[in-house]
Amino acid sequence: VTALKYLSGFGNDFSSEDPRCPNSLPEGQNNPQKCPYGLYAEQLSGSAFTCPRGSNRRSWLYRILPSVKHEPFKPYSQPKSVGGITHAWDNEHPNPNQMRWKPFKMSSEKLDFIDSLSTVCGAGDAKSRNGIAIHIYCCNSSMDNKAFYNSDGDYVIVPQQGDLRIQTEFGLMDVAPNEICVIQQGMRFSVDVSGPSRGYILEVFGVHFQLPDLGPIGANGLANPRDFLTPSAYFENKKEPYSIISKYQGALFVAQQDHSPFDVVAWHGNYAPYKYDLEKFMVINAVKYDHPDPSIFTVLTAQSTRPGVAIADFVIFPPRWSVHEGTFRPPYYHRNCMSEFMGIIKGSYEAKSGSLPGSATLHSVMTPHGPDAVVFEKASNAELKAEFIGKGAQAFMFESSLSMALTKWGNETCECVDGDYFKCWEGLQVHFNGKRDPEAT
Numbered sequence: 001v002t003a004l005k006y007l008s009g010f011g012n013d014f015s016s017e018d019p020r021c022p023n024s025l026p027e028g029q030n031n032p033q034k035c036p037y038g039l040y041a042e043q044l045s046g047s048a049f050t051c052p053r054g055s056n057r058r059s060w061l062y063r064i065l066p067s068v069k070h071e072p073f074k075p076y077s078q079p080k081s082v083g084g085i086t087h088a089w090d091n092e093h094p095n096p097n098q099m100r101w102k103p104f105k106m107s108s109e110k111l112d113f114i115d116s117l118s119t120v121c122g123a124g125d126a127k128s129r130n131g132i133a134i135h136i137y138c139c140n141s142s143m144d145n146k147a148f149y150n151s152d153g154d155y156v157i158v159p160q161q162g163d164l165r166i167q168t169e170f171g172l173m174d175v176a177p178n179e180i181c182v183i184q185q186g187m188r189f190s191v192d193v194s195g196p197s198r199g200y201i202l203e204v205f206g207v208h209f210q211l212p213d214l215g216p217i218g219a220n221g222l223a224n225p226r227d228f229l230t231p232s233a234y235f236e237n238k239k240e241p242y243s244i245i246s247k248y249q250g251a252l253f254v255a256q257q258d259h260s261p262f263d264v265v266a267w268h269g270n271y272a273p274y275k276y277d278l279e280k281f282m283v284i285n286a287v288k289y290d291h292p293d294p295s296i297f298t299v300l301t302a303q304s305t306r307p308g309v310a311i312a313d314f315v316i317f318p319p320r321w322s323v324h325e326g327t328f329r330p331p332y333y334h335r336n337c338m339s340e341f342m343g344i345i346k347g348s349y350e351a352k353s354g355s356l357p358g359s360a361t362l363h364s365v366m367t368p369h370g371p372d373a374v375v376f377e378k379a380s381n382a383e384l385k386a387e388f389i390g391k392g393a394q395a396f397m398f399e400s401s402l403s404m405a406l407t408k409w410g411n412e413t414c415e416c417v418d419g420d421y422f423k424c425w426e427g428l429q430v431h432f433n434g435k436r437d438p439e440a441t
């Protein structure tokens with residue numbers, strides 16, 4: 001399999017058959033007495049049966065064997081050298097400081113995607129289905145006969161380095177840096193890499209991502225629905241030992257089975273993984289004056305039950321023209337009732353001189369942040385001509401209404417914490433002299 005075929009559209013009700021088995025989807029019903037090709041029917045529910053139509057998510061999978069045929073789950077341990085997946089953020093003493101992590105370190109040890117995952121921060125609880133976690137992967141080898149599924153929530157995977165070939169029950173997806181993918185609760189997947197690979201993961205418990213409303217923007221813009229791509233059915237009929245790893249209530253478990261879980265010959269439904277190329281984002285911005293709030297750059301949002309309040313938003317800072325007049329153009333100084341975790345896929349971020357791909361920052365609830373001293377001086381005195389900013393760059397933000405807390409790894413043991421971060425604001429000067437500057441607006 002080389003050039004992959006995808007189904008286009010966000011949240012559609014898709015139907016897909018592996019072309020090797022034509023007419024493998026049952027006709028007109030979901031559970032015939034005998035399915036075509038002797039397949040088993042299995043429903044994967046991503047929402048309560050009784051959710052209103054608009055938020056109801058489920059797919060029907062027609063597979064060689066149902067997922068239930070496996071040995072019992074046993075605890076699974078990641079290698080000792082890795083921070084590891086944890087929901088134990090409540091064990092650490094709270095830390096309100098501005099945090100910056102130097103680019104997360106690649107390992108010289110052989111690590112696959114799942115073994116390499118470490119949790120930086122999070123909030124809430126998977127058991128009560130309300131919360132969020134942020135993880136980092138730094139891996140260099142493929143998951144061989146090993147599949148993973150997350151019982152706790154949905155993943156937005158943001159590769160920063162290295163192309164991923166992701167095998168899922170729904171088919172194959174190629175995801176490169178500057179693309180993202182979403183793999184929802186319960187979907188089995190396996191990640192192949194072709195070299196050192198690093199990226200960020202946003203996890204939400206109990207809610208799925210949707211496209212933000214557009215309000216007065218109108219019917220088009222931001223991330224357009226047709227640019228979201230879902231894999232098409234692809235099965236393997238492999239009778240080999242397979243490890244199925246599950247993240248369940250924040251802990252990892254493994255169950256053995258004697259066949260590949262990627263045996264779905266056909267499927268239909270609206271609960272399926274998808275990917276999106278950030279390059280396709282239709283950017284809206286100020287064309288006259290002032291710096292708008294970054295919500296104009298929201299790609300995906302996972303909404304809480306409070307109107308307009310997100311459990312998590314995935315926001316990007318795409319390359320764009322900057323044309324606004326009489327304006328301090330970089331991000332404004334800020335204190336926010338939300339938590340802001342940022343990362344850099346490529347290039348640097350406009351508010352921080354010398355920021356590096358693979359690094360990250362966390363500005364917690366009400367913790368002050370904003371442009372560093374160098375950026376402030378430069379932007380305050382720049383000639384405001386039309387300028388294309390962020391060429392070849394892409395930064396992003398996971399913004400959450402939850403007050404995130406650091407894990408032990410995020411707070412100290414990852415060895416990437418930049419203890420000097422606060423110094424980037426030390427050079428900010430007092431410009432006040434009691435007189436109104438005639439040049440000021």
Ligand SMILES: O=C(O)Cc1cc(O)ccc1O
Pocket residue numbers: 292293294330331332334340351363369370397
């Ligand atoms: O803190 C940040 O850098 C993110 C951010 C960007 C922006 O353009 C406006 C507000 C904001 O919080």
Ligand SMILES: [Fe+2]
Pocket residue numbers: 334336340363369
């Ligand atoms: Fe901010």
